[in-house]
Amino acid sequence: MGLLEAASEFKGAGPSSGPDRAGEWVFSPEAAGGKVTTVVATPGQGPDRPQEVSYTDIKVIGNGSFGVVYQARLIDSQEMVAIKKVLQDKRFKNRELQIMRKLDHCNIVRLRYFFYSSGEKKDEVYLNLVLDFVPETVYRVARHFNKAKTTIPIIYVKVYMYQLFRSLAYIHSQGVCHRDIKPQNLLVDPETAILKLCDFGSAKQLVRGEPNVSYICSRYYRAPELIFGATDYTSxxxxxxxxxxxxxxxxxxxxxxxDSGVDQLVEIIKVLGTPTREQIREMNPNYTEFKFPQIKAHPWTKVFKPRTPPEAISLCSRLLEYTPVTRLSPLEACAHAFFDELRQPSTRLPSGRDLPLLFNFSPVELSIQPQLNSTLIPPHARAQTSPASHGTYERYPTPCPTTLLCLILVLSFIFSSGVDILKYSHL
Structure with a gap:
């Protein structure tokens, strides 16, 4: 999410207007060598009691439109942390900071401290979020297996996805929608297989009746209601x-x-088929009068490779539904049969290590859908609570070229997107 777009949804006063401002960097991290940096920072959770925090070994590990991310080592504990530095508009409170301060879950990256620093330009202020450092992402793990011309072992898929759904259950129970779920935002420790959801730069506390921007979420992962321009969407x-x-x-x-909303809708329709008028109404009532060419849904079993576990296909089909309210809730997903293997006491990681803690549900989590608790917590784990074969497969076939071209023309008209129809001339 870009800084200008984010600022358009911010509300409230900026850091310079009150006691939120917690400290200044004593020097710029770009100039860091082996020096020790000491700042006055506020703890991420609990009372606002600024304290001195010292760190060293600073290096850039990521950057983008949001700002820069550094890796550093805390002097006191010798723990590695990530420091996300973003330009702060003094007129507004930072939504990411406000949300992260209220979140506390084992599958969400923890905000340890935050502080403000001055920029090179006059009156330029940066917010610095000191976060847990987790070495890998699901994106890089999957890419590693792809380069080896294999797919990620199914046990990792189960462990990672289960923890993702736990994190979503928690943030949704707090009224927070992440709005940018993708493999790059799922941090993982490759040894323990612990997953932590990160990057709440696009997250928002959704309030029924209040409009939201529809151009949110990274491409490939955008829900169809967002592509249809809905502004009253839910988590x-x-x-x-x-x-x-x-x-x-x-x-x-x-x-x-x-590459565009039209492209993505075409791909979705090739799998799910043309949405019914009722499904379109549930996504965005403004488009119910349009006549869409009819394309039949493609069988889910033919979308995936032949030896994909049936339970995995079943779970996918229950998540990727046009109608938002018919999609599984996060805890319903956790209770799905696809994850039954994780509930067996003998299950281990391929390395032989124990699974990460998966059933240490907090009272908040247990209160979300209590009717699921007996399924979610296997008997052996009650104390925790306070390779697929590859082979060839056929990608789903392209529907009738004439029908597909009609669909593309209708979608192009709806979105006035100026889609280059010539790119589909091979149909």
């Missing part, structure tokens, strides 16, 4: 994105690629 957009992540891990490639 079910995160469920669609999670379904896309699951499908991608099973396929070894994105399930709904596309």
């Amino acid at each position: 079910n957009i995160d469920i669609w994105s999670a379904g896309c992540v699951l499908a991608e891990l099973l396929l070894g490639q994105p399930i709904f690629p596309g």
Whole structure:
């Protein structure tokens, strides 16, 4: 999410208007060598009690439109942390900071401290979020297996997706929608297989009746209601994105690629078929009068490789639904049969290590859908609570060229997107 777009949805006063401002960097990290940096920072959780925090070994590990991410080592504990530095508009409070301060879950990257620093330009202020450092992402893990011309072992798919759904259940119970679920935002420790959801730069506390921007979420993972321009969407957009992540891990490639909204809708319709008028109404009532060419749904079993576990296909089909309210809730997904193996006491990681803690549900989690608790917590784990074969497969076939071209023309008209029809001249 770009800084200008993010700022357009921010509300409230900026850091310079009150006691939120917690400290300044004593020097710029770009100039860091082996020096020790000491700042006055506020703890991420709990009372606002600024304290000195010192760190060293600073290096850039990521950057983008949001700002820069550094890796550093805390002097006191010798732990590695990530420091996300973003330009702060003084007129507004930072939504990412406000959300992260209220979140506390084992599958969400933890905000340890935050502080402000001055930029090179006059009156330029940066917000610095000191976060847990986790070395890998699901994206890089999957890419590693893809380069080896294999797919990620199914046990990892189960462990990663289960933890993702736990994190979503928690944030949704707090009224927060992440709005950018994708493999790059799923941090993983390759040794323990612990997953932590990160990057709440696009996240928002959704309030019924208040409009939201529809151009949110990264391409390939955008729910159809977003592509249709809905502004009254719910946290079910995160469920669609999670379904896309699951499908991608099973396929070894994105399930709904596309360079535009039209491209992506075409790919979605090739799998799910043309949405009914009622489904379109549920996504965005403004489009119910349009006549869409009829394309039949493609069988889910033919979308995936032949030896894909049936339970995985079943779960995908329950997540990737046109109608937002019919998608599984995060905890319903956790209770799905696809994850039954994780509930067996003998299950281990391929390395022989124990699974990460999967059933240490908090009272908050247990109160979300209590009717599921007996399924979610296997008997052996009650104390925790306070390779697929590859082979060839056929990608789903292209529907009738004439019908597909009609669909593309209708979608192009709806979105006035100026889609280059010549790119489909091979149909």
